[in-house]
Amino acid sequence: MSHDYLSATPLLDYQSAGIRALVEQRGWAGLPSMERIGAAYEFVRNEILFGYNTDDALPASKVLADGYGQCNTKGTLLMALLRALDIPCRFHGFTIDKGLQRGVVPELVYPLAPRNIIHSWVEVHHDGKWLDLEGFILDQEVLSALQAKFPERTSLCAYGAGTDCLQKPNVAWAGKSTYIQKTGINHDFGTFDNPDAFYAQHRQLLGLRGLAYRLFIRHWMNRRVAQIRTGRVPTIPGGESNLVPPVSVSQINEVV
Template sequence: MKEYLASTMMLNFENPSIQQLIDRKGWRRLAERDRISHIYEFVRNDITFGYNQSDELTASEVLRDGYGQCNTKSTLLMALLRAVGIPCRIHGFYIDKRMQKGALTGIVYQFAPKKIVHAWTEVYFQGEWLALEGVIIDEPYLQQVKEKLYRFNNGYIGYGVAVEHPKDINVCWNGASTYIQSFSITDDLGIYASPDEFFSQFHNTDRFVKKLLFNILRKRINRQLDSLRKQNKNYVE
């Protein structure tokens, strides 16, 4: 289990901002189940759903941003879990980009690859590995979009969500795996000990022009997501 507890360049949980957060929250004093639960809920709801400049951000950079998507939230979640002695790893996939429609719009959606690199954190708890994919979407955002999903391959997708049925969504951690985008998985890319290892091989914006375009437009996208989250009448899909 040693490799699933180690710090890395991306899992930089020795960073003062991460250590101060853990001390302030008192997570180290909690029982193992509660450590996982409290950290999971923090990353799910205090770190809102949004698009960072890169999948390769360190955990402290994601914490500084205060928002993230599947890949960057996984990095922060892993760092916080390892910092309090909880073994975890990263599981990578490709997902159908149609799941992102509504969250990604216009030219950004058009230029997005057909298959998007996706990852979730797996935590070792009571002798088994559990998926924590449900951490991606914060509750206020989820409540606004789950009725906007559209039918696709006997499920429902859109706005960064892919589920069998909106009524069955349960992303609160209760000791079992949680899922929120898994219905759109197209390929399994395997399990890795760290995000550093995974993202050294797989990228969503591996071309300079695409990366530049995405970073020009992503702040506008994040404003749209915030507007939707707050039920802003000026939100435009």
């Protein structure tokens, strides 16, 4: 089977005016491939803030216009930018346990969240191998606030983070894989040429639950993320027991 890791798609709409203008204004196209990847990656990591859009399956141009996103939507934008810069990339789909979102999802509605939440990262082809890019999900201000709140913790699986090295996570682009939610993963769907192919098979946020999320819950979640960004990290009921991965590290390693 042949694969296409460079083409535009309805979601990876890198030929849209906003994305073309961004690439041109930043002068990214003239950089060496290592720096092209880094420029797109760091832009999505810190200039597109961590937050919750109306849906997972949004075009990259819409995510750029929103100025914020989560794993799936920020990933779509990153893929579009990489392909605009002639960098091959693909989509890797997973689910994460909803415990990773605890502290961001308000406790009043947390029981209504699905147990398994669609998650993804971007795989980029660089220097003859595929690398995993997931560390772009949390912007640095959110990550720094969590590091300051839990200075003695190495493992954290809550507030949008899932890592066993909270104080020094591999999130900056340095030619290697990056992660910030890996320890929450509980199912692997495999790789897809693009997010369009994945979302044609796997969707959430449908029906009344999806409507409630779009109209009300996500705005509540975004306010909580903004609160975290300023250093006011909400307390999670249950204490330390709700800050660790819901599955063992050995199980996680079997998945990824």
